[in-house]
Amino acid sequence: MNLRKYLVLVAVMFFGAIGDILLARGMKDLGPVHLNHPLSLIAALANPWVFAGILCLIGFFGSYMTALSWADLTYVLPATAFSYVLLALLSKYFLHENISAFRWAGILLISCGVGWVTRGPELTRHPEKAGAVASGKIHATGDTA
Amino acid sequence: MKSVHVWAAVAVIVVASSIGEVLLSSAMKRIGDLGLLRASKGIFAVLAAVFSERLFLPGVAFMGIGFFSLLTALSWGDASLVAPASASLTLVLNAVLAKFFLHEAVDHRRWISALLVGVGVVLVAR
Numbered sequence A: 001m002n003l004r005k006y007l008v009l010v011a012v013m014f015f016g017a018i019g020d021i022l023l024a025r026g027m028k029d030l031g032p033v034h035l036n037h038p039l040s041l042i043a044a045l046a047n048p049w050v051f052a053g054i055l056c057l058i059g060f061f062g063s064y065m066t067a068l069s070w071a072d073l074t075y076v077l078p079a080t081a082f083s084y085v086l087l088a089l090l091s092k093y094f095l096h097e098n099i100s101a102f103r104w105a106g107i108l109l110i111s112c113g114v115g116w117v118t119r120g121p122e123l124t125r126h127p128e129k130a131g132a133v134a135s136g137k138i139h140a141t142g143d144t145a
Numbered sequence B: 001m002k003s004v005h006v007w008a009a010v011a012v013i014v015v016a017s018s019i020g021e022v023l024l025s026s027a028m029k030r031i032g033d034l035g036l037l038r039a040s041k042g043i044f045a046v047l048a049a050v051f052s053e054r055l056f057l058p059g060v061a062f063m064g065i066g067f068f069s070l071l072t073a074l075s076w077g078d079a080s081l082v083a084p085a086s087a088s089l090t091l092v093l094n095a096v097l098a099k100f101f102l103h104e105a106v107d108h109r110r111w112i113s114a115l116l117v118g119v120g121v122v123l124v125a126r
Helices: A003-030 A040-046 A048-070 A073-080 A082-093 A101-118 A133-140 B002-031 B034-041 B043-052 B056-075 B079-101 B108-124
Strands: none
Touching: A003 A040, A003 A048, A003 A073, A003 A082, A003 B034, A040 A048, A048 A073, A048 B002, A048 B034, A073 A082, A073 A101, A073 B002, A073 B079, A073 B108, A082 A101, A082 B108, A101 B108, B002 B034, B002 B043, B002 B056, B002 B079, B034 B043, B043 B056, B056 B079, B079 B108
16 A cells, blocks of 8 residues: 555545535425436436535546455445545534534444555455466565565 | 335445455556656656557446445435445445455455444444
């Protein structure tokens, strides 16, 4: 793992959390969507909050795909779950929601899980396939297994 | 009866998004480090590589099924159950699928992390 890779993981967390907050804020303006009127979802795009949220989620998807290109799924998923913590903190400070004792406990557990997984190797090496996978790019990073 | 519907929706969300994640992870591993590819050949080479990878669009399709099932389930009004339950079960199912289909080394460290985060998500979303 190097600085560039940690920045990609941070981008996954921030784009994911901020995108969700923006979408939630926008959908509050629109009210409930009925499944028998799916076209009303297209009208939602005109809402600036929803539009900004979708831009963030495109950023999320790009950085998420980048992370998956050099790290295992079972490394990326827990590592980026820190966005749930960001979501809770953002809703406390920007939406002025209360954080209960349960939420603080959950934040603590997620933080432990994230800290625990990111201290391990990010990629499983498959020696028999190493030549075929990305023509050796995995090894070019110089990270330890 | 309603709870049967909700749990059926959670099952669809968890299975569809886990299959989507595994397909996308597999697709990206076959391409290799996107950051290095972008640095050497530019962003359009990255987009071309991603969209021509045959597992990419099926992966996106499964993620889409998961996403719209989530929207449907949320519209039934049990957000406090559906969102955390599906997020944390997806984490655990992903660990199982990644072990058997992606042959990832899911060791104690990763199992414990997935379980800690899964339980944490349920608590945060209460």
